[in-house]
Amino acid sequence: MNADKIPDIIIGRLPIYLRALQRLSDKGVQNTSSQELGDMIGISAAQIRKDISQFGEFGKQGTGYSIPFLIERLQSILKVNRIWDVIIVGMGDMGHALARYNGFANRGFKVTMLFDNDPKKIGQKVNNLEIFSMDVLSEKIKQNRIKVAMLTVPASAAQEVSNQLVKAGVKAILNYAPTHLNVPPDVRVQHIDPATHLQRMTYYL
């Protein structure tokens, strides 16, 4: 085990491995190899072995990896061997879609609260969750010790809302607004911007 300082680029691949392993597990497969896993997800076998070996010797020569065991290890490393309560701020179309998404369930997350500043939306329910006013955002975050938020407000409001989230104690923000967020170093941000992702591909067309 070499837990001192794992590069972020390796951490970023672990969820990919985990997703593929869960897929294999769902199909009833019990064992796999770095070769098979690599073929599945388009990553070299050596890279997978090296990444995994950063955290311990989880495989066995000759037979590869036990899928249930490796899943358990990766979940534990990524801290998704528990359920994180997640909030959604901004109940436009994207917020709605995420609130109704059922893909979080077995991956360590549960959407527990929704927020918007539109009086017409406040009090309504989406997927059995009430939409709260932004006025109670900070209070609710602190009360429920929320650490993870998805931000689906317009770009013009994103930085200000982000500041509120951080001030209330949120440490991980999944940002759907097409703008950069300025946050303190102890807060993590991941950006999802379809136009940016598309532009990254058109270069090659």
Add this chain to the structure above:
Amino acid sequence: MNADKIPDIIIGRLPIYLRALQRLSDKGVQNTSSQELGDMIGISAAQIRKDISQFGEFGKQGTGYSIPFLIERLQSILKVNRIWDVIIVGMGDMGHALARYNGFANRGFKVTMLFDNDPKKIGQKVNNLEIFSMDVLSEKIKQNRIKVAMLTVPASAAQEVSNQLVKAGVKAILNYAPTHLNVPPDVRVQHIDPATHLQRMTYYL
């Protein structure tokens, strides 16, 4: 100019630069420096200068970069100085949200067709666009020479639909299904999976 072989990691940053520049431009700013831009988006000034200089000498010592000029150059490099017709396959909540998203307009893309295999959805309109049957997917893609698609079908169907897209001529796929897609080397894929993005952050909590 050194166009031989630009690393993908640099291409990936250009849309970020472009987005920030357009934001400045919208505020009426005419000039900027690598320093200012870097502070905005959390990237070192040296990196920005080096990335941009891969494509030519767009700046001027002492004064920095002309924003309209740099925007024009980046759009041209990324081939978004035109409008790409984009289709959405899979009209669940995410497909709906993307169909109604108005953030593509000035960034080089326009959603022009929607597809689903649910007879109840076929023929309905979303954002003034009719939902077509999957039966006509290939035909419509070829007819309209579609190169870019957003894939918002369930994971279980993603690979098969992806095959259809590729066979019909699509070269860039924005994949919202939580699964890896196997495509030929001349097809680009970008993955958007909220659970994966979240798991990448929980490690640090």
Add this chain to the structure above:
DNA sequence: AATATTTTGTACAATCAGGCACAAACGGTC
């Protein structure tokens, strides 16, 4: 039991990416 096959974990090598620092160029001021 001996041999062949598979597969891991890692040492080493090679490549890639990012930061530093500075000459050169530009605009403004005196």
Add this chain to the structure above:
DNA sequence: GACCGTTTGTGCCTGATTGTACAAAATATT
């Protein structure tokens, strides 16, 4: 016109990342 402050583009260096190859370990086969 000389000087000053600013900012680019780039050469060099360092550190990070990936690929190669192989010993060791496990299983399968004869």
